[in-house]
Amino acid sequence: MAVEDMALTARTQLITADARVAEALYVGKSVKNLENEELDNYPICKESRWKNLNDGAEKGAADVVSNASCKEFMSEKTSTEMRWHKEGLVNDGKVRHPTDSKAWKCINSKYDWFASDAHNKQPYWIMSMLIPGPRSPGMNIDVYLRPLIEELKELWEKGVETWDAKVKKNFKLHAILLWTINDFPxxxxxxxxxxxxxxxxxxxxxxxxxxxxxxxxxxxxxxxxxxxxxxxxxxxxxxxxxxxxxxxxxxxxxxxxxxxxxxxxxxxxxxxxxxxxxxxxxxxxxxxxxxxxxxxxxxxxxxxxxxxxxxxxxxxxxxxxxxxxxxxxxxxxxxxxxxxxxxxxxxxxxxxxxxxxxxxxxxxxxxxxxxxxxxxxxxxxxxxxxxxxxxxxxxxxxxxxxxxxxxxxxxxxxxxxxxxxxxxxxxxxxxxxxxxxxxxxxxxxxxxx
Structure with a gap:
């Protein structure tokens, strides 16, 4: 089962084994015990649950989406392209890009602080969630989406510190999810x-x-x-x-x-x-x-x-x-x-x-x-x-x-x-x-x- 959310611009994969285990891990409680909140690594894939902040002095939750977002600005070429919607847009009345849509213009008018910075992004990334198993998760899909939603909320409310290779300085990156796209089921x-x-x-x-x-x-x-x-x-x-x-x-x-x-x-x-x-x-x-x-x-x-x-x-x-x-x-x-x-x-x-x-x-x-x-x-x-x-x-x-x-x-x-x-x-x-x-x-x- 693959669910594609067209919203930001990077691909990230979140692989879990079972909806119940995923739910338990998300709230920091194992199906068998209450000690997972103290773990430094996920029990199945062994990946670190943490990322280093301030040269390793602190711990913060590993953030897949925001890390992928930052990478787009670490190349001078892609950094320029990521600001095209603000700096290179052609206003000739034709609808050829999401920036010409009513939705994008609505966000710009409602959140001028967000629209004023060309670094901030709205669409359009592919985030693929790969859920193994013989059957679709059905209504349990919300369990797998919860970590993703938390990261998106962090990107919007707090932002993440990001390096811009084009202008050679750090900035605070914010992002917003405008819509999702998937098949009808x-x-x-x-x-x-x-x-x-x-x-x-x-x-x-x-x-x-x-x-x-x-x-x-x-x-x-x-x-x-x-x-x-x-x-x-x-x-x-x-x-x-x-x-x-x-x-x-x-x-x-x-x-x-x-x-x-x-x-x-x-x-x-x-x-x-x-x-x-x-x-x-x-x-x-x-x-x-x-x-x-x-x-x-x-x-x-x-x-x-x-x-x-x-x-x-x-x-x-x-x-x-x-x-x-x-x-x-x-x-x-x-x-x-x-x-x-x-x-x-x-x-x-x-x-x-x-x-x-x-x-x-x-x-x-x-x-x-x-x-x-x-x-x-x-x-x-x-x-x-x-x-x-x-x-x-x-x-x-x-x-x-x-x-x-x-x-x-x-x-x-x-x-x-x-x-x-x-x-x-x-x-x-x-x-x-x-x-x-x-x-x-x-x-x-x-x-x-």
């Missing part, structure tokens, strides 16, 4: 917000629009028309949707302060899961396809999409082809196209090269989704346009795909543009580099017992 463990059931969306919260699929035996999250402007023509379209005019207003959005208290949605895992759902449905991959007999029975039960309802003949169900149904040759063309795609980090392929095998109703939504995830340097007006665009895209998907397609991952992109306004560019808040680094690290493991 870890989101549940860290935030306490359930990722399943009626209120799975942490942004829509109590106003999450859900449906229970009787035959699929799961919740789906549709009804994206109520996110559209009140005068949008799709709100009045009864035939294609659920035979009703959509009059509801969008859920009341969280305030900026509430968003800052949340964990970030990870764009990487959202993008990956949506891609798997689309390709799995188009290619009818077993276990990934969202279109099945149960899905069409659910549509019949809900009274929607009459053109896709099962046809009963000779006591057997016949499933009519959907708009996105591909024959064997079309599937081969799509697979060959995907096999030949080559793209740099963070850049998706242009799906318009493959539109000939899909009808226009399907292609429009896929192209809009591709443009949404391809957005680069933006101004706030562009993000407003993206916010409207993704709402329309999900409505297009509702016209094409069955309700079973709309799991919580398909719903979450509707909040990404608004989150980008608060947190800044997603390239500093997604798990692509983290997952790649962990994949490399796992390659060094020889004994996987």
């Amino acid at each position: 870890a989101y549940e463990m860290l935030s306490g917000w359930s990722r399943k059931g009626k209120f799975a969306c942490p942004y829509c919260h109590k106003d999450t629009n859900y449906l229970w699929l009787k035959f699929g035996s799961k919740h789906c999250y549709m009804g994206h028309r109520h996110f559209l402007p009140l005068d949008h023509p799709l709100r009045k379209n009864q035939i294609i949707f659920n035979s009703q005019v959509e009059l509801r207003e969008a859920p009341v959005p969280l305030t900026g302060e509430q968003v800052l208290k949340q964990h970030n949605l990870d764009v990487m895992h959202i993008e990956k899961n949506i891609c798997e759902s689309i390709l799995g449905t188009l290619l009818q991959i077993e276990g990934k396809c969202k279109d099945s007999e149960k899905a069409q029975l659910d549509m019949e039960h809900l009274g929607i999409r009459q053109d896709l309802l099962p046809i009963i003949k000779n006591d057997k169900y016949t499933l009519p082809p959907a708009l996105y149904s591909l024959d064997k040759d079309d599937k081969k063309i799509l697979c060959q196209f995907l096999q030949g795609v080559k793209m740099p980090d963070g850049v998706a392929s242009n799906i318009r090269r493959c539109v000939d095998i899909l009808p226009e109703e399907v292609v429009i939504g896929l192209i809009q989704l591709s443009r949404f995830f391809n957005a680069k340097e933006l101004v706030e007006v562009d993000m407003d346009k993206l916010s409207i665009s993704i709402r329309e895209t999900l409505c297009w998907f509702e016209m094409v795909f069955p309700p079973s397609f709309f799991d919580i991952m398909v719903h979450l992109p509707i909040h990404l543009a608004e989150e980008a306004k608060v947190g800044g560019p997603v390239c500093y808040r997604w798990m692509y580099p983290v997952e790649r680094y962990l994949r490399t690290a796992k390659g060094y493991v020889r004994n996987k017992a």
Whole structure:
């Protein structure tokens, strides 16, 4: 189990054997006795629990995070780079760095003593906590996080004495954690917000629009028309949707302060899961396809999409082809196209090269989704346009795909543009580099017992 907190800029590893032992060690009490508070070394890894202060005259608790923070300023080159957010920032109205985000500006305005010193840092480090064992720690994750939280509090409240190789003098380093980023299962463990059931969306919260699929035996999250402007023509379209005019207003959005208290949605895992759902449905991959007999029975039960309802003949169900149904040759063309795609980090392929095998109703939504995830340097007006665009895209998907397609991952992109306004560019808040680094690290493991 790996939990990645995108907050500062160094990698630190905290390895413990068991949640109960970790808890006991943290409070200075062993599972077996009360003498661990007097130990100079951890009983398992034998590492020192202390660091020398004032030339060895005093003892202080070993501080992994602050030590890693200081190292960034001990090189003249990295010291210059660590002050770029204050000394080299380009203010041209574009959102290309976390310093351009509302969250960073909010911290600067609220804590001017912190913002005035270019040494002080906000994002964006990777702190990986490696927890060995056959299972995820689940809600016990807070036990492993407590030492980390204590160090972060010390960095913010007291700071640490640090040497700056660029200016050749010591300074007091402070740091603040703005947000965390992790996959959606870890989101549940860290935030306490359930990722399943009626209120799975942490942004829509109590106003999450859900449906229970009787035959699929799961919740789906549709009804994206109520996110559209009140005068949008799709709100009045009864035939294609659920035979009703959509009059509801969008859920009341969280305030900026509430968003800052949340964990970030990870764009990487959202993008990956949506891609798997689309390709799995188009290619009818077993276990990934969202279109099945149960899905069409659910549509019949809900009274929607009459053109896709099962046809009963000779006591057997016949499933009519959907708009996105591909024959064997079309599937081969799509697979060959995907096999030949080559793209740099963070850049998706242009799906318009493959539109000939899909009808226009399907292609429009896929192209809009591709443009949404391809957005680069933006101004706030562009993000407003993206916010409207993704709402329309999900409505297009509702016209094409069955309700079973709309799991919580398909719903979450509707909040990404608004989150980008608060947190800044997603390239500093997604798990692509983290997952790649962990994949490399796992390659060094020889004994996987």
